[in-house]
Amino acid sequence: MREARIYRFLLKRFVYALITLFILSVLVFGASTFLPGDVGRNVLGGFASQQDVDIFNHAAGTDRPLVTQYVDWVTHFVQGDLGTSFQYKVAVSSLLGPSFTNSLKLAAVAFIILVPLSILGGAIAGLRRNSLTDRVITVTGVSFTAIPEFVTAIAFILLFGLWLGWLPVTAAAPEGANILTQVKYLLLPAFALVAVEFGYIARITRSSIVENVDADYTRTAYLKGLKKKDVIGRHVLRNSLLPTIAVVATQVGYLIGGLLVIEKIFNYNGIGLRIFTAAENKDYPVLQSGVMLVGIVYLVATLTADILYSVFNPRIRFGGDE
Amino acid sequence: MERDPLKRLDEYRLTQGTELENTLIDEFLTGEASRADFLRHASVIGLSATAIGAALGTAGYASPARAATRAVKAGGRLRLGIIPAPARPMEPHLFADHGTLATGSICGEYLTATNADNTLSPSLAISWKPNKDGTQWAFNLRQGVKFQDGSPLTAADVIATFKRNTDPAIGGSALSAFKGVLKPGNIQAANGGKTVVFYLDAPTAAFPYLCSNTTYQALILPSTYKIGEFAKGGTTTGGFKLTSYTPGVGAKFDRNPGWWGGKTPLDGVDATYYTDSAAVTAALLSGQIDLISQVSFADSRALFGNSKVQIISAKGTPHREISMLISTAAAIKPFTDRRVRQALALTLDRPAIIKQLFSGLAVPGNDSPFASVYPSSDPTVPQRKQDLVQAKALLAKAGYAKGFQVTLTTEKYIEIPQLAQILAASAKKVGIDIKLNIITSDAYYGGTYDGGATGRGTTPWLNTPLNITDYGHRAVPNVVASSAFKSKGVWSSSNYANPAFDKAYDAYSAALTLKQQRKYTGIASRILLADTPVIIPYFYNWTMAASKKVTGYKASAIGTMTGLSKTSLA
DSSP states (O other), X not given: OXXXXXXXXXXXXXXXXXXXXXXHHHHHHHHHHTSSSOHHHHHHOTTSOHHHHHHHXXXXXXXXXXHHHHHHHHHHHHTTOOOBOTTTOSBHHHHHHHHHHHHHHHHHHHHHHHHHHHHHHHHHHHHTTTSHHHHHHHHHHHHHHHSOHHHHHHHHIIIIIIISOOSOSSSOOOTTOOHHHHHHHHHHHHHHHHHHHHHHHHHHHHHHHXXXXXXXXXXXXXXXXXXXXXXXXXXXXXXXXXXXXXXXXXXXXXXXXXXXXXXXXXXXXXXXXXXXHHHHTTOHHHHHHHHHHHHHHHHHHHHHHHHHHHHHOHHIIIIITO | OOOOHHHHHHHHHHHTOOHHHHHHHHHHHTTSSOHHHHHHHHHHHTOOHHHHHHHHHHXXXXXXXXXXXXXXXXXXXXXXXXSSOOOSOSOGGGOOSHHHHHHHHHHOOOSEEEOTTSOEEESSEEEEEEOTTSSEEEEEEOTTOBOTTSOBOOHHHHHHHHHHHHOTTTTXXXXXXXXXXXXXXXXXXXXXXXXXXXXXXXXXXXXXXXXXXXXXXOOOOOTTOOTTOGGGSOOOOSSEEEEEEETTTEEEXXXXXXXXXXXXXXSEEEEEEOSOHHHHHHHHHTTSOSEESOOOTTTOGGGTTOTTEEEEEEOOOOEEEEEEOOSSTXXXXXXXXXXXXXXXXXXXXXXXXXXXXXXXXXXXXXXXXXXXXXXXXXXXXOOOOOOHHHHHHHHHHTTOTTOOEEEEEXXXXXXXXXXXXXXXXHHHTXXXXXXXXXXXXXXXXXXXXXXXXXXXXXXXXXXXXXXXXEEOOOSSSHHHIIIXXXXXXXXXXXXXXXXXXXXXXXXXXXXXXXXXXHHHHHHHHHHHHHHOSEEOOEEEOEEEEXXXXXXXXXXXXXXXXXXXXXXEEO
């Protein structure tokens, strides 16, 4: 009975994800198709003749009915055939694959720094509520969150890259570089991301900690005679992590697919920059498959968050999922 | 003991000199052509080094000095930043943007090479000669050249390359350059395969330029070449071999040990593509790269005047055309009056614009495509200067003493938005109120190009009353003059039509001697100054930035990077 409920919960979440993906595919296809400009004109340039543009569009199939184009694209996409790039005339998978891997690497480095740091910062601020430490952590976090990431990134480049000369100003390590060198190249963009995200995650953790410190069960735990470190460790921190997990999971999609500005400033061939370039050049096969890939990442992250949340919070798993 | 140069020159003229060569020598000795113009034109018509030396000696000049041989530090890999990244397939006959042509030219070579001073040098062809009227050009191929896969360079390879670039059925990007000049079947091998002869559609004095890196698509590939093979490497003859290419990321090149030019000082080149000028600027300043393929003063001011950076530039003809639509339904009334067009042109302070936008690395334009950098341009045509009093008087005569309002449409591309603002501010001084409509390049070149009420489609750059369009470098003014200024030109944003200009242009195009060319460009330029369908405020230099350790690199005005084979790192 209990296992059936778990499966039903997971199945429901999975079906929701599929429906979301379907809606996303329609939106992505529709939005890219209605982008201003013409594929053939864009690829061949402003000085090409209209006849050449028409021939290109016919060969690329962009002059077919929209429904036909959509069905053709989706059919191939689900079979793993992402098509051929209009811009580069190579397989889309050969472009998106390395870009996606790069995005994963940057996200991983940022994640490893961000999650412990922001949870620790939020926990300290929450446990020392209204102290100077709390105010310093909160104000610093909010300030960095409020500053646009391109400003933070450029400031870091100037400070750590050009003036102090400690870190490389571009994120891509030379070919064949070992893991340590790759991490070194990724540190500056990762710091820029941490600066933007720290305040958000730390604030959620802090408010959760504050809520749980004031909760009745915490008072009961103290009255039972438990030591402060046990109360904090076993009860407060554990319960406070629930909302933090949800927030962190939703940021995974952003850290992988939403870093266009950071990737551009640090000249990093991530999935965000690849999608942006494809949009600029009307490279629909790359654009559509790239956005779908990021969409899948978002959904997987959200699904994972749901599962983790349910693991930590049985109320959701066994009846509260409605 | 060296013989008297006059005797050598006479001997050459009597025994070998063609009529065309003898005319050029006469023009030089009588002072009609300067030393620089003589050297440029001599390189175009294929005058031998012996004859050039004798002519210079006769006129009292020293022979052109060969570059002093100096020790260069061998080895090392140059880290190159190419901006922007290739936007098209890495396929030579489709090259049409800086990223592709810069990458392809690191490993590829052409029949001839256009130098930074617009002279031509031998490359895969060691010499070339036209027939009497310039309708046939014979190129003698360098012997012993091998492609990087080991196969020898033959006439068949050259013929196949030019066939691919001139065949409309293949649809290459160089068709506009060869249209009306060369048909795909009109190329033949001669002299036992050591010579290739081009039979042209019409006399074309500038044809050797069309075989150089300025027609960057005409990179010589093997006759067995199949489309799609270039990015795999090994299909070219240059000093470097392409070993890897990743779209949007970069390319790697290693030294070609079998290069006919000897051993390149560099072991290799690692090219990284950039999309953001701030990123590539920071990369050079932090020492992560050694050379940037192009920089603009507008976007990368931190590099100019920086003690760690050297600015390398080549005089060229990239320019902007401010077009006033004068004869379609979209034309607005003031611009149908040439006095109004002249008035707008007179509002611009061109030297100040050049200083502000290019830090001086440009020359003033004179509202015609015949830039002063071309030897064929008539230097006696008066330069248009700012004259607000005359501009106001012209507007008053045209019935617009109080000015008028117009919208300027243009693209967000390098310094063009700043130029648009400068034009609006300048025009304001004589009462012309210009509203700016700055759109993306996609939107600016978007829409249809034919049909509709005017037959010019809907694209903004051909259908708005006032606009600014970007033009790249050309080794000769022919393509821009015929496409953007001649009647019914396919790029004519102004829709200008004047039979007198057409006649002067056709006469220039067929003229083989410098004297004749200048005569007709003079006529054509004066007609354009009077009619002013287009304002060309400047022609700017191709500008690059490098760290101080890069030595020996000479820029090309078109942005090709063949010069890397002679570059070293100090």
